[in-house]
Amino acid sequence: MSFMQSIKAGLFLAAASATAVLASDAAFKPYAGTKLVVNFPAHPHYSAVRKVLPEFTKLTGIQVEVDQLEFLKMREKQTLELTKARGDYDLIAYVVFSKADYVFADQLENLARYFMNPKLADPAYDAEDLIDGYVQNIGVAGGRKGYLPGPTGSLFGVPFGAETSVLFYRTDVFEKHKLAPPKTYTEMLDLACKIPQMEPGMGGVAMRAASGHHAAHAFLLHLAPLGGRIFDDQWNPIVNNEKGIAAAQALKKIVECGVRGSQVFGPAEAAASFAQGNSAMFLDSTVYAAGFENPANSKVVGKVGWVKHPVGVRAGSQTGGFGIGIPKNAKSKEAAFLLLQWLTSKEADLKIALEGGNPSRYSTHKNPTLNAKFPFSAAFGEALKDADPDWRPIIPPWGKINADLGTTLSKVLTENADIKASLDGVAERTRAEMRAAGYYTWQK
Amino acid sequence: MSIATANRLTPYLFLAPAAIVLVVALIYPIGYVIYASFLDWNPSQRIGEAAYVGLKNYMKLLGDAAFRESLWVTLKFAAVVVTAEMIIGVGLALLLDRNIRGMSLLRTLFILPMMVAPIVVGLMWRYMYHPTIGIFNRTLTSMGFEAVPWLSDSDWAFAAVVIADIWQWTPFIFILSLAALQSLPRSALEAARIDGASQWQTILYIKLPLMLPVLIVTMLLRLIDAFKVLEVILVMTNGGPGLATEILSLRINRTASEFRALGEAAAMSNILLLVLMGLTLAMFLYSKAMEARARALRAAPVGEE
Numbered sequence: 156m157s158f159m160q161s162i163k164a165g166l167f168l169a170a171a172s173a174t175a176v177l178a179s180d181a182a183f184k185p186y187a188g189t190k191l192v193v194n195f196p197a198h199p200h201y202s203a204v205r206k207v208l209p210e211f212t213k214l215t216g217i218q219v220e221v222d223q224l225e226f227l228k229m230r231e232k233q234t235l236e237l238t239k240a241r242g243d244y245d246l247i248a249y250v251v252f253s254k255a256d257y258v259f260a261d262q263l264e265n266l267a268r269y270f271m272n273p274k275l276a277d278p279a280y281d282a283e284d285l286i287d288g289y290v291q292n293i294g295v296a297g298g299r300k301g302y303l304p305g306p307t308g309s310l311f312g313v314p315f316g317a318e319t320s321v322l323f324y325r326t327d328v329f330e331k332h333k334l335a336p337p338k339t340y341t342e343m344l345d346l347a348c349k350i351p352q353m354e355p356g357m358g359g360v361a362m363r364a365a366s367g368h369h370a371a372h373a374f375l376l377h378l379a380p381l382g383g384r385i386f387d388d389q390w391n392p393i394v395n396n397e398k399g400i401a402a403a404q405a406l407k408k409i410v411e412c413g414v415r416g417s418q419v420f421g422p423a424e425a426a427a428s429f430a431q432g433n434s435a436m437f438l439d440s441t442v443y444a445a446g447f448e449n450p451a452n453s454k455v456v457g458k459v460g461w462v463k464h465p466v467g468v469r470a471g472s473q474t475g476g477f478g479i480g481i482p483k484n485a486k487s488k489e490a491a492f493l494l495l496q497w498l499t500s501k502e503a504d505l506k507i508a509l510e511g512g513n514p515s516r517y518s519t520h521k522n523p524t525l526n527a528k529f530p531f532s533a534a535f536g537e538a539l540k541d542a543d544p545d546w547r548p549i550i551p552p553w554g555k556i557n558a559d560l561g562t563t564l565s566k567v568l569t570e571n572a573d574i575k576a577s578l579d580g581v582a583e584r585t586r587a588e589m590r591a592a593g594y595y596t597w598q599k
Numbered sequence: 600m601s602i603a604t605a606n607r608l609t610p611y612l613f614l615a616p617a618a619i620v621l622v623v624a625l626i627y628p629i630g631y632v633i634y635a636s637f638l639d640w641n642p643s644q645r646i647g648e649a650a651y652v653g654l655k656n657y658m659k660l661l662g663d664a665a666f667r668e669s670l671w672v673t674l675k676f677a678a679v680v681v682t683a684e685m686i687i688g689v690g691l692a693l694l695l696d697r698n699i700r701g702m703s704l705l706r707t708l709f710i711l712p713m714m715v716a717p718i719v720v721g722l723m724w725r726y727m728y729h730p731t732i733g734i735f736n737r738t739l740t741s742m743g744f745e746a747v748p749w750l751s752d753s754d755w756a757f758a759a760v761v762i763a764d765i766w767q768w769t770p771f772i773f774i775l776s777l778a779a780l781q782s783l784p785r786s787a788l789e790a791a792r793i794d795g796a797s798q799w800q801t802i803l804y805i806k807l808p809l810m811l812p813v814l815i816v817t818m819l820l821r822l823i824d825a826f827k828v829l830e831v832i833l834v835m836t837n838g839g840p841g842l843a844t845e846i847l848s849l850r851i852n853r854t855a856s857e858f859r860a861l862g863e864a865a866a867m868s869n870i871l872l873l874v875l876m877g878l879t880l881a882m883f884l885y886s887k888a889m890e891a892r893a894r895a896l897r898a899a900p901v902g903e904e
Contacts, residue, residue: 238643256859365840415730416731419751562838570840
């Protein structure tokens with residue numbers, strides 16, 4: 156970016172925030188002095204948020220106290236908090252698969268009445284600029300299949316700290332062997348096993364595969380682009396059809412051509428294998444990008460390229476991360492809405508991204524100042540267009556199905572269990588779970 | 600109130616604090632878990648909102664292959680680790696029951712593993728078992744052997760968690776056995792020596808039988824603990840690969856937090872409690888029988904032997 160461009164961008168930012176202050180003074184005044192308690196996960200995005208939060212207090216006079224917890228602990232604590240008659244939290248960040256549980260138990264505020272309130276809703280908010288796949292995946296419930304948008308859906312949260320999957324690759328290794336970064340699954344799987352032959356000791360693709368949640372997550376990452384789903388539109392499990400088998404075969408091939416011990420890699424181990432230069436590619440969330448450019452724990456600084464999650468029969472990368480919503484039992488809901496709106500506004504989204512957070516808006520991804528600081532953000536903005544809101548079902552029985560899928564796939568990876576028979580077993584047990592949960596009540 | 604009634608009630612008054620503590624600290628939580636096991640209860644509900652489903656949770660568990668596998672892994676794990684720890688622990692105690700210089704230092708060193716926090720033990724072993732940078736595989740490959748898939752093969756993973764548990768808990772058995780050995784009546788040992796008993800004979804016929812009551816209690820304590828071990832395995836393998844190391848307490852934890860089925864988790868806890876109670880009772884009866892036998896032997900007139 157040229158010097159003049161940076162000055163222009165700077166001036167634009169300054170002007171935008173000045174107008175925001177003038178226009179919003181009246182909206183914030185009634186809530187000055189309020190103290191909000193918010194519950195956030197321990198996550199790079201939310202650490203960036205904490206650096207920007209004092210500006211909100213300066214602007215509005217609303218104090219914010221942050222309770223930050225590891226994300227699974229956070230979920231456990233929220234589950235208890237939300238059942239209380241009067242909760243301690245005014246705003247919560249929830250992990251995407253909690254949406255089903257919280258909305259089903261009627262514990263999150265429907266945001267419609269806040270966006271309808273002229274005293275609270277900022278007309279310049281520009282919701283169209285929010286990354287669509289995430290609004291659908293994290294924010295909307297009650298539409299198609301219950302967890303997706305549709306004519307009957309409504310908004311319960313706003314994405315905040317959203318991630319998608321991309322393929323990271325070693326530019327130096329690819330250049331050395333005159334290889335092109337893979338665009339399709341066939342190319343990726345081919346390279347996954349070819350590179351270890353060209354570069355002895357190096358694994359092809361590093362990715363999570365450990366028993367349980369991680370193996371299930373890895374399978375789902377392949378399932379969507381290869382055209383599969385867990386359920387059809389009538390909730391019949393179809394995980395064992397030919398597309399499911401192809402996804403499991405892809406996972407198995409990647410693990411077999413990976414470095415030693417790949418079968419039990421969590422995402423952190425897989426990322427470490429790539430960062431230490433032991434793997435040529437890494438398929439996982441965008442959130443790891445900044446870490447690979449940090450010389451303190453990466454040996455591949457300046458040698459990392461990114462491409463979109465490879466395409467199988469369709470483009471479909473993961474939608475993950477967090478959203479923020481207002482608990483039904485919150486004390487100061489209107490002030491909490493003002494915070495929610497400010498945090499996800501264009502202005503704050505950019506500020507947080509510049510501190511290392513994950514943008515939730517298309518405009519932020521395109522921002523030249525941000526791209527100068529983090530070269531990957533424009534590429535990730537493009538990758539987000541492929542984010543598939545239905546890559547994983549968000550329904551209350553999912554926790555158990557997910558664990559069963561993950562342990563069964565782990566047996567495929569470590570004990571050479573037959574893929575078809577294993578997935579048939581998952582489908583059968585899934586059907587029993589779904590029946591018990593009442594999903595076949597309307598089936599003829 | 601007459602003085603007689605007051606007198607009669609006085610003992611109950613003195614017993615009351617203990618009874619209240621017992622009810623509050625023991626009966627109430629156990630009753631709560633038993634009650635919860637009859638409910639279809641998820642953590643987003645208060646317990647009062649949960650539906651009563653009778654024995655459904657227990658029936659579901661009996662038909663659940665993953666639960667049965669988990670129960671089997673637990674039994675296998677407890678049997679293997681407790682047997683190995685008893686043999687090594689008692690053996691070490693017998694070897695070290697003598698006046699060696701620096702014995703107290705050695706004893707302190709021996710019990711160090713027990714004092715390390717379980718999460719740290721799990722992490723430590725996980726890194727030692729690491730496929731490429733772990734000490735075990737690095738040593739093996741530097742000596743020209745094949746690397747071992749410690750945590751990524753189901754049999755090796757089970758062996759790996761067993762080794763870690765033996766490392767951590769053998770000292771417990773060692774220290775209690777040593778204390779038992781050192782408190783044995785010297786007269787019996789001296790009598791055996793005068794009668795010309797060999798070292799082996801002294802161990803087999805004098806030391807071990809005299810130590811038995813302590814050994815049984817020690818074994819019971821370890822067994823109860825082995826059934827409930829959670830953190831080390833959680834950190835090392837999280838139950839994987841597959842379900843190879845998913846012991847029951849880990850499954851209970853996952854059922855409650857991941858599957859959000861509190862009623863089912865409570866039913867599992869109750870089954871674990873029943874298994875443990877059965878074992879405790881068996882041990883108790885065995886030691887009672889042994890005591891009765893010893894009493895009978897002591898009471899028998901010498902001439903009849």
